[in-house]
Amino acid sequence: MRRDALTVVLISPRNPLNIGAAARALSNFGFDDLRVVNPYEKAFHEAVSAVGGAAVLRAARSFDSVAEAVADCHTVVGTTAIGNRHLEHPLHGLEAAGGLIRGAPGKTALLFGSEKFGLSREDIAHCHWLTRIPTGDQTPSMNLGQAVAVTLYELIRDPGQPLPAPDRRKPVSGSDAEQLTVMLLDVLEASGYTNRIVATSTGRKVRQFVRRMALTARDAPLLLGILRQILWKIRQGG
Amino acid sequence: MRRDALTVVLISPRNPLNIGAAARALSNFGFDDLRVVNPYEKAFHEAVSAVGGAAVLRAARSFDSVAEAVADCHTVVGTTAIGNRHLEHPLHGLEAAGGLIRGAPGKTALLFGSEKFGLSREDIAHCHWLTRIPTGDQTPSMNLGQAVAVTLYELIRDPGQPLPAPDRRKPVSGSDAEQLTVMLLDVLEASGYTNRIVATSTGRKVRQFVRRMALTARDAPLLLGILRQILWKIRQGG
Numbered sequence: 001m002r003r004d005a006l007t008v009v010l011i012s013p014r015n016p017l018n019i020g021a022a023a024r025a026l027s028n029f030g031f032d033d034l035r036v037v038n039p040y041e042k043a044f045h046e047a048v049s050a051v052g053g054a055a056v057l058r059a060a061r062s063f064d065s066v067a068e069a070v071a072d073c074h075t076v077v078g079t080t081a082i083g084n085r086h087l088e089h090p091l092h093g094l095e096a097a098g099g100l101i102r103g104a105p106g107k108t109a110l111l112f113g114s115e116k117f118g119l120s121r122e123d124i125a126h127c128h129w130l131t132r133i134p135t136g137d138q139t140p141s142m143n144l145g146q147a148v149a150v151t152l153y154e155l156i157r158d159p160g161q162p163l164p165a166p167d168r169r170k171p172v173s174g175s176d177a178e179q180l181t182v183m184l185l186d187v188l189e190a191s192g193y194t195n196r197i198v199a200t201s202t203g204r205k206v207r208q209f210v211r212r213m214a215l216t217a218r219d220a221p222l223l224l225g226i227l228r229q230i231l232w233k234i235r236q237g238g
Numbered sequence: 239m240r241r242d243a244l245t246v247v248l249i250s251p252r253n254p255l256n257i258g259a260a261a262r263a264l265s266n267f268g269f270d271d272l273r274v275v276n277p278y279e280k281a282f283h284e285a286v287s288a289v290g291g292a293a294v295l296r297a298a299r300s301f302d303s304v305a306e307a308v309a310d311c312h313t314v315v316g317t318t319a320i321g322n323r324h325l326e327h328p329l330h331g332l333e334a335a336g337g338l339i340r341g342a343p344g345k346t347a348l349l350f351g352s353e354k355f356g357l358s359r360e361d362i363a364h365c366h367w368l369t370r371i372p373t374g375d376q377t378p379s380m381n382l383g384q385a386v387a388v389t390l391y392e393l394i395r396d397p398g399q400p401l402p403a404p405d406r407r408k409p410v411s412g413s414d415a416e417q418l419t420v421m422l423l424d425v426l427e428a429s430g431y432t433n434r435i436v437a438t439s440t441g442r443k444v445r446q447f448v449r450r451m452a453l454t455a456r457d458a459p460l461l462l463g464i465l466r467q468i469l470w471k472i473r474q475g476g
Contacts, residue, residue, distance in 0.1 A: 025384055027377040052377040088456075095396050134395060139265040139290040146263055146387035149380070153388045154395075157372060158333050191471040193464055209460070214452040222447065226431055230468055233429040237475020
């Protein structure tokens, strides 16, 4: 696959050694875009010596939120060790995920959760779908650096098989999806909808809903225009 | 493949953390036979806590020579990061090696060399053939624990056609889609959006848009509730 079409995002990694190991895996398989959201150790760049991954580690960027980290990505894929917890998201085995990611237009972000807790429900709300490494039931959870290595290997290995025809419509970018989310939340609040249900879960639900809609880049301005108009109308009338 | 038909042999590993990581990878993918030849730290069993791999690590056996470590194995496969140094041995890419090992009768030993030097020529003399993980030329050498994880993944991955799992989510029904379309058009009209563009084409565009969104049956009531609330708010205010 095109090596600049993938970014690896580590969310709240606790152990700088694992960030280094992830950087090395990227370098091993020819990728270079590593992003970190809220690492436990801010100075992870300098602290860790990643044999063979030093350049990737030095260039790694730190973000305060998942939304910012995936803003320029068109597809967001979450990795999980647990198969059936998140029924609202499509779940693909890693073998199938490899084909889907290789065929995806634009840039794809691969999200890895923290060593201890994996991805949170809030993190997963940013995802279009999830993938799972086929580990056994006895020890499903992998070491972070090893999980990154296995996933990237699946992406670059010779697939040998004809791929399903990719969907050529350009999906909405991460920043557009987030802008839509925020504006829809504004509309929900202005219309009095948000008050009716628990407010904290609304953000997550709406975020997930917007990703699930499979919007194209063409849909974004249309929908933003609609929401802007609704907001204007409600505020004018209220 | 049969999980008792494989043994992983680490030769002169220097870092106990890597032995622990290898143990965890075996456990992740359902294997249990780890052997170590001349480790730097004799007490590696006790020294390293391998999350999720503790049982494999405790059961790991230590040998003084490669010959003893592979005595009960029928095929010995060496792993190498360098492609053309050992011309006297057949070299197979990892994808092909997976098929060969799965098809091999008896027990197969997978040899991994030390972190710093890899397998020596003496170690390789015990091998029937070699395999190479398809890393890039820029950073060919992998971390030991990551190399073990990637190799074992290739052995257990589903070699069959990697088709994505069918999306089991129930799509929205035609009548619900139409109800959404009509209500969205009502909102657009009430908010003054429709006036700004040619009204006749709006119906078609919105209808198309609602179908393109890939809504699920669960999304329909959520979205209808939102639209109903917006409509109520606009009409109340106007």
